[in-house]
Amino acid sequence: MQPPEVSAAPGFRRTAHGLRSLKDAGLRLPSSAASMKSGETASSELLHAQLGTTAFVPRIDFFWSVLLIWLIGDCTISDPNAPSQKSGARRAKKPMSELKLPARSEDFSEWYNQIVLRAELADYAPVRGCMIVRPYGWALWENITQALDRRFKATGHVNAAFPLLIPRSFIEKEKSHVAGFSPELAVVTHGGGEELEEPLVIRPTSETIIGHAYAKWIQSYRDLPLLINQWNSVVRWELRTKLFLRTLEFFWQEGHTAHATLAEAEAETRQMLDIYTDFAVRDAAIPVIPGRKSAAERFAGADETYSIEAMMGDGKALQAGTSHNLGQNFAKAFEIRYLDQTGALQYCWTTSWGLSTRFIGAVIMVHGDDQGLVLPPRLAPFQVVVVPIFKNDEEKAVVLPLAQKLSGTLADSGIRLKMDSREGISPGFKFNDWEMRGVPLRLELGPRDAAKGSVVLARRDRPGREGKSIAPQQGLETAVRNALEEIQKSLLDRALDFRNKNTVTTSDYEEFKKAVQTGFALSWWCGSAPCEEKIKEETKATMRCIPLEQQRRSGKCVYCGQPAIEQGIFARAY
RNA sequence: CGGGGCGUGGCGCAGUCUGGUAGCGCGCUUGCCUUGGGCGCAAGAGGUCCCCGGUUCAAAUCCGGGCGCCCCGACCA
Numbered sequence: 001m002q003p004p005e006v007s008a009a010p011g012f013r014r015t016a017h018g019l020r021s022l023k024d025a026g027l028r029l030p031s032s033a034a035s036m037k038s039g040e041t042a043s044s045e046l047l048h049a050q051l052g053t054t055a056f057v058p059r060i061d062f063f064w065s066v067l068l069i070w071l072i073g074d075c076t077i078s079d080p081n082a083p084s085q086k087s088g089a090r091r092a093k094k095p096m097s098e099l100k101l102p103a104r105s106e107d108f109s110e111w112y113n114q115i116v117l118r119a120e121l122a123d124y125a126p127v128r129g130c131m132i133v134r135p136y137g138w139a140l141w142e143n144i145t146q147a148l149d150r151r152f153k154a155t156g157h158v159n160a161a162f163p164l165l166i167p168r169s170f171i172e173k174e175k176s177h178v179a180g181f182s183p184e185l186a187v188v189t190h191g192g193g194e195e196l197e198e199p200l201v202i203r204p205t206s207e208t209i210i211g212h213a214y215a216k217w218i219q220s221y222r223d224l225p226l227l228i229n230q231w232n233s234v235v236r237w238e239l240r241t242k243l244f245l246r247t248l249e250f251f252w253q254e255g256h257t258a259h260a261t262l263a264e265a266e267a268e269t270r271q272m273l274d275i276y277t278d279f280a281v282r283d284a285a286i287p288v289i290p291g292r293k294s295a296a297e298r299f300a301g302a303d304e305t306y307s308i309e310a311m312m313g314d315g316k317a318l319q320a321g322t323s324h325n326l327g328q329n330f331a332k333a334f335e336i337r338y339l340d341q342t343g344a345l346q347y348c349w350t351t352s353w354g355l356s357t358r359f360i361g362a363v364i365m366v367h368g369d370d371q372g373l374v375l376p377p378r379l380a381p382f383q384v385v386v387v388p389i390f391k392n393d394e395e396k397a398v399v400l401p402l403a404q405k406l407s408g409t410l411a412d413s414g415i416r417l418k419m420d421s422r423e424g425i426s427p428g429f430k431f432n433d434w435e436m437r438g439v440p441l442r443l444e445l446g447p448r449d450a451a452k453g454s455v456v457l458a459r460r461d462r463p464g465r466e467g468k469s470i471a472p473q474q475g476l477e478t479a480v481r482n483a484l485e486e487i488q489k490s491l492l493d494r495a496l497d498f499r500n501k502n503t504v505t506t507s508d509y510e511e512f513k514k515a516v517q518t519g520f521a522l523s524w525w526c527g528s529a530p531c532e533e534k535i536k537e538e539t540k541a542t543m544r545c546i547p548l549e550q551q552r553r554s555g556k557c558v559y560c561g562q563p564a565i566e567q568g569i570f571a572r573a574y
Numbered sequence: 575c576g577g578g579g580c581g582u583g584g585c586g587c588a589g590u591c592u593g594g595u596a597g598c599g600c601g602c603u604u605g606c607c608u609u610g611g612g613c614g615c616a617a618g619a620g621g622u623c624c625c626c627g628g629u630u631c632a633a634a635u636c637c638g639g640g641c642g643c644c645c646c647g648a649c650c651a
Contacts, residue, residue: 100612109645128643183649205651236650239575245651252651300650307651319651356651391609428611435611446610456610464611 101436104370108314115364116243119373119437129241129248133357136437139381141251141357145231147283147379148253148355151275157227157255162209164232165200170208173333177207180300184236186248202235207301207326207352210256211334218348221260221340225268229255244361245318245574252356258336258348262327265349266304269325272353273306276321284359285376285491286310286366287499288320289569291545294532299352303327309544309569311499312365315519317544317571320362323353361574366495371463373438376491377484382418384410384480385439389427389446403445406455406476413477415484435460440487441480449473461487461494505567512558512570516541520571524564526557535559535570544569 101118104111116122121137124130133141149159165188172178181204188200203209210228218226233251241247255272259265273290280288288308298305302324310320330336331347340346367374377383388403390396400421407419418439420430427444434442444456455476459467471479502519506512515521516539525531525543532543535558546568557564 124643126642180650234651238650239648240646250651297650322651354651358651387610389610395609424608426609426611426613428609428613430612431610432612444610448610 101370101372104313104368108365111368111370112361112364113243115368115373115436121360121364121373122243124243127248129238131243131247131249133251136381137360140360140363140375140379143379143381144284144355144359145253147279148275149229149231151279152229152253152255155227155271155275157229157257159230160228161230161232162203162206162213164203166203166206166209168199168201170212171201171204173208173211174301174329176329177301177333181205181236184238186235186237203232204234204236205352205354206230206232206234206254206256207330207350208334211330211336211350214256214258214348214350215334215336218258218336218338221338224258224260224338224348225264226258227255227268228257229253242361244357244364246358250356250358252354254352254354257351258331259350260338260340260346260348262349265327265351266325269304269306269323269351269353272351273308273321273323276308276323276353276355279355280308280310280320280359281492283376283378284363284366285378285488285495286320286362287492287496289545289547291547291569293322293545294527294529294543294568296529296532297543297545299324301326301329302352303329306548307545309571310362310366311495311502311520311571312362312574313368313498314365315502315517315571317520317569317573318358318362318365319544319573320359321353321355324351326350326352367491368438369463371432372436374460374491375438375440377440377488380416380438380440382416382434382439383484384415384417384441384443385430385434386417386419386443386445387427387430387434388419388421389444395447398450399445399447402450402473406443406445406473410477410480415477415480431458435463441483443480457483459483459487461490507555507558509558513539516570516572520544520569521558522547522567522569523558524555525566525568525570526560526562526564527566528557528560528562531557531559539570539572541570541572544571544573 101114102110116137119136120134121140122134123132125132152159168187171181171185185204186202188202189196191200214226217223231251231253233249234254235249238246238248244250257265257268259268277288277290280286288310290306290308293299293305293307299322304325304327305322306324307319307322309317312318326349328347328349330350336348336350337345338348363375363379364373367376375381386403386407388396388399390399403419403421407417411417418434420434422430427446431442431444438460440460442458442460444458446456449455449470453473454470455473457469457471457479461467499520503522504511504515504519505522506515507524512521512523521541525546536542546566550566554563554565555567556562
């Protein structure tokens with residue numbers, strides 16, 4: 001069934017709370033039409049009966065609609081050109097637009113909000129700007145944390161936990177750090193009913209408190225490198241928030257390392273950037289551009305900041321992970337020193353790196369489509385959903401045990417699987433439901449399959465008939481694994497293709513301005529802050545990063561025309 | 575922090591202008607019926623109308639104050 005065209009759409013904007021609605025996305029009935037619903041139920045049956053048997057459909061149709069209007073009073077039902085009252089009545093009764101997401105191409109922002117809520121990834125919390133991560137969203141986050149944690153451990157890092165509360169004086173010890181963070185600090189002034197002597201801040205990041213600890217723990221070059229990571233949440237008092245992308249509190253990991261030399265610290269910084277890149281590409285199927293940040297975009301307190309930048313489905317950029325070389329800034333502020341082999345006292349070189357729940361936003365915005373979420377198999381909480389189909393006890397007795405058996409086999413082989421045995425819900429509903437929630441592969445198993453020894457596989461990355469195929473129950477595990485691999489690959493290919501199509505390499509400022517409206521511009525930049533600033537003012541695009549991979553040529557700055565030796569990615573950003 | 579919108583069963587809204595019985599849809603519960611792309615029928619449960627104060631015989635509605643949320647513009651993962 002096609003979603004109905006409800007004629008009153010223009011000008012009928014959702015109200016604020018409508019944005020939260022799970023159920024009425026896109027429903028734009030005028031109140032008069034809505035009120036028709038109550039009166040129309042009985043009549044609609046009548047209409048069906050009449051329409052089914054008469055040759056004078058158009059006349060009868062008109063007659064009945066007039067009667068209906070008359071009965072109901074002030075009712076602006078309908079478009080007289082509607083195909084028939086039959087469908088008209090059904091529409092009013094059960095508008096499918098109610099169940100449908102806003103189209104991604106029409107309202108990207110609203111589409112995003114709806115997906116987060118309807119796929120049950122997260123919900124709004126009672127405090128402005130905070131989010132509740134729901135089990136399904138948290139399961140996704142857990143898979144992200146595991147994929148990263150594995151990589152951290154493999155490169156010699158260990159996990160620990162540092163406190164939530166930090167003495168305010170700590171934040172003030174590193175001057176650019178204070179400048180960067182003080183506007184967004186949450187400060188605790190009272191405890192135990194008394195005003196505190198020294199206010200505490202809720203960590204916006206943990207460089208300072210970890211610096212304090214490292215100063216105690218590090219004495220000798222033998223204590224280095226120190227490689228610690230922590231999984232936690234931090235608070236930054238943001239003014240404009242959006243679930244996952246920007247919330248007051250967010251979850252992340254922050255790695256903090258100390259090294260004997262600048263070279264080592266730089267190598268660590270770059271290694272972690274590589275790890276983020278590898279994770280994004282291989283596990284999340286998100287192509288990213290690893291690069292160096294300009295001075296203006298650098299972390300408060302870092303000598304050098306690197307990031308991976310990804311293109312979202314609307315052409316905007318999202319910083320998906322960052323890695324900082326902190327030089328000796330924090331080492332000096334917190335006296336993190338060691339005795340080297342010659343017995344000389346040296347300041348350490350430190351790094352920090354983080355990836356947050358914002359990454360979930362990237363997954364949504366890179367892969368999602370009009371049907372909802374699309375999750376890459378390697379991160380999906382459920383890689384496969386099994387929908388059994390039957391219409392009576394007899395069929396149920398055949399189908400259900402078979403579905404359970406096949407599910408059991410697949411689950412035992414390590415495939416993350418959900419068997420949807422909810423009763424009283426039609427298979428069609430389940431199809432749509434799990435598509436909205438992004439499950440990569442659906443297995444449909446009905447009486448016909450049971451008889452033929454087959455299963456229907458439906459790929460989420462190709463909605464509808466196109467993505468369906470029939471596989472034998474024998475050797476299903478292999479077929480499923482192959483399908484998941486293919487989906488993983490096709491998601492990456494598609495995202496990469498999209499990014500390439502929407503990235504323009506240009507030295508012409510007019511062309512540049514056009515490019516950053518819809519995607520990325522790769523352009524020569526002279527490296528001066530004023531040019532960067534002007535570009536931002538004039539186009540709203542910022543310097544996302546200077547890609548690590550550079551051509552060896554040189555060129556002219558896209559803004560000022562002065563000689564430039566590096567090309568940067570410019571884009572509007574989240 | 576500036577501009578706009580909103581606050582009424584779980585969710586979305588009507589009712590507020592013009593004061594007098596709190597209503598609709600969805601969802602939920604129970605039963606029947608259905609189930610290969612968002613089923614249907616019937617019967618139920620569920621509300622301090624954001625808070626405080628005022629006016630009035632009477633306030634969801636009028637007046638004053640407060641709180642909260644969402645959306646659009648300057649900083650950040």
